[in-house]
Amino acid sequence: MDKKLAIIGLGYVGLPLAVAFGNKYSVIGFDINTTRINELKNGIDKTLEVSTEKLKATQQLAFSDDVEAIRGADIYIITVPTPIDHSKQPDLTPLRKSSESIGKVLKKGDIVVYESTVFPGCTEEICVPILEAQSGLKYNEDFYCGYSPERINPGDKVHTVTKIKKVVSGSTPEVGQELNDLYASIITAGTYLASSIKVAEAAKVIENSQRDLNIAFVNELALIFDKLDIDTHDVLEAAGTKWNFLPFRPGLVGGHCIGVDPYYLTHKAESIGYNPQVILSGRRINDNMGQYVANKIIKLLIQGNFTIRESRVLILGFTFKENCPDTRNTRVIDVVKELKEFGVNVEVHDPHADKHEVMEEYGLDLIDQPDGQYEGIMLAVSHTEFENFPLSTYKKENAIVYDVKAFFNKEQVDARL
Structure with missing residues (x-):
């Protein structure tokens, strides 16, 4: 297949995909972030998904922040x-703007593939009309579309x-097969050709909704067992001896997928007159876990006879998951x-998070290193760097240790989520 590809958006999803395709095809990677483009040109990936060696070794991959640079591509892949916005509604602004940009350079015969997580119907109901309006071309006559949901696991x-099986779909059977062949040429784990774009969109959005619900279930168990004075992880280990018990653990559910995707599905459901109950119930539980954790720490401090307003609490970890610099939607x-x-007085230490990004996004000043001693220490993210963290060095006498991830030895902590 002699095609030129353009990857739109070079974050956690787009960059690894661009590198994978760049080993076989001519690829131009586009992003509106000029700083990001300059870093990539110098072989630097701040997301740590792609090494400098891999970036520099990808011969057929170029980077640009100029939309004219992608003109002439045959296949555009939007990542x-x-x-979601503050009202927990889908924010399609990046998707709309990227569709507008692609529409301006689109030519006859081109294919536009979307990988961004959306609700069923979004590609053809929202994106296609934008492409038609900007290009003056007609869908499924002059240009075509596909949807292949991203399955990147940051870190x-x-x-x-x-190495992750890829779902692929096209706006016509022929386009679906062409895209399936394209992805199959780089995806060693294989591909799955879905029957329609809507099916592929729906498959993606339920993947993370399912995980969200499973975590919500064990989070609710943690709330119940806390009142019963039972260690949740002890219960889960015992239950896990059954062969078909699912190994989910309680925790703070953040990130760009599990804590977001269910709202895309519920938004679409509500737009067609159905009020989803199970999905939103799970979301409510998970969205409130941060408040529960904070209140548990307050109770432990009171039990330790500490004055709340004078207490210093150290939080270890801020990213949404371990060994990863991604702070998007961290809870x-x-x-x-x-x-x-x-x-x-809260101090947060995270060796992976970007201090400037955290300050810009959350108004929080991360500390480089813990300083002095604290009345309370909370393990929020199980980074490898915290494995041998010297708790005794930073604990005041009778200080409490709360472990959200059941990461430390049980004997070292006062309570676990």
């Missing part, structure tokens, strides 16, 4: 973020983009805000 060096911020409302 921009699809977040995972084992399940990388080429650790909920714990920070709640503790601060009680008057607690």
